[in-house]
Amino acid sequence: MTSATPQAEPRPARLITDRLEPKNWIIFVTLLMGWHADRFAGIGWGLFAAVFTGVIPILFIKFGERRGYWGDRHVRRRQDRMYVIPGIMVSVVVGLALMYSLGAPSEVTALVVAMLVSLVVVLAITAVWKVSLHTAVPAGAIATLALAYGPWLLLLSPALPVIGWSRVKLRDHTLGQVIAGTLLGAVIGGGAFALLR
Numbered sequence: 279m280t281s282a283t284p285q286a287e288p289r290p291a292r293l294i295t296d297r298l299e300p301k302n303w304i305i306f307v308t309l310l311m312g313w314h315a316d317r318f319a320g321i322g323w324g325l326f327a328a329v330f331t332g333v334i335p336i337l338f339i340k341f342g343e344r345r346g347y348w349g350d351r352h353v354r355r356r357q358d359r360m361y362v363i364p365g366i367m368v369s370v371v372v373g374l375a376l377m378y379s380l381g382a383p384s385e386v387t388a389l390v391v392a393m394l395v396s397l398v399v400v401l402a403i404t405a406v407w408k409v410s411l412h413t414a415v416p417a418g419a420i421a422t423l424a425l426a427y428g429p430w431l432l433l434l435s436p437a438l439p440v441i442g443w444s445r446v447k448l449r450d451h452t453l454g455q456v457i458a459g460t461l462l463g464a465v466i467g468g469g470a471f472a473l474l475r
Contacts, residue, residue, distance in 0.1 A: 287448060294444035295352070298437060300415035304332035307419035308389065314426045315383035323377070323386045330373020331393055335366040354450050356408040363401045370394050388474035389422055395470040399462060410451045410459030413442050417460045418467025425472055 305328045312324025339351050339362060348358035374390050396418055403409055417438055424431040442456035451459075 291444040291447035294440060295412060295448060295450075298412070298416065298441050298444075299352070300411050301332045301336045303416045303419045304328060304393070307423060308332070308386070310423055311389045311426060312383070312386055315385040320383055320386065323382045326382070327373060327377065327386055327390050330369050330376075331390060334369040334373075338362075338365050338369065352412075352450065356404060359404045359408070360401070363397055363404060367394065367397050367401070370397065385426060385475050388471050391474050392418065392422060392467045392470035396463060396467045399466050403458075403462075407458075408451070408455055409462060410442070410445050410456040412445050412451075413438055413456045413459035414463035414467070416441060417463030418471075419463075421464045421468025422471040425468060425475070 308328040308331065309321055309324040312320035312322070312327070314320065316323065336351065339348075339353060342348050342362065342365075343350055348362065349355060353359050353362050370390060370393060374387065374394065377387050377390065396414065400409060400411065400414065416434075420431060420434045420438070423434075438460050442451075442453075442460065445451040445456050446453055
């Protein structure tokens with residue numbers, strides 16, 4: 279699927295895609311899960327998790343973007359994701375190993391394991407099709423937060439169709455791909471967290 283040229287991009291869709299990108303959701307969910315697990319000490323663990331699940335991956339993506347390995351930080355081409363996702367998984371596995379060895383709270387480690395499980399599933403699907411990580415990540419974040427804090431966190435759910443709209447409007451995904459991403463994040467990410475917490 280071809281992307282719209284920058285001149286043709288609708289500004290609201292671009293702003294939504296950029297402001298509500300996966301990295302921001304990852305930092306949001308790790309901090310909130312850390313707080314739920316162990317208050318201020320837990321926030322420290324949330325920050326630790328965010329470094330390996332959000333910060334290092336985005337630095338890796340930006341490094342590849344600058345070198346011309348892939349087009350932009352959203353890694354639009356499916357074939358590029360076959361290299362980017364395993365790179366992200368390495369960072370997540372290293373972070374997870376450190377968290378286990380240092381005694382991180384179980385809720386925070388369960389969240390990171392759920393992220394890793396979701397990445398494995400996304401990588402398998404990416405071999406044949408491109409699902410939306412822009413909807414998968416927030417769907418997983420909302421599902422895990424609702425399990426931890428209660429169903430009132432589902433009030434964040436209206437963000438999902440808004441993000442999905444932006445991805446379709448920018449012609450980065452089809453409607454089917456954003457729906458598949460949403461279901462994958464909620465079911466796989468939320469389900470793995472529910473089993474592991």
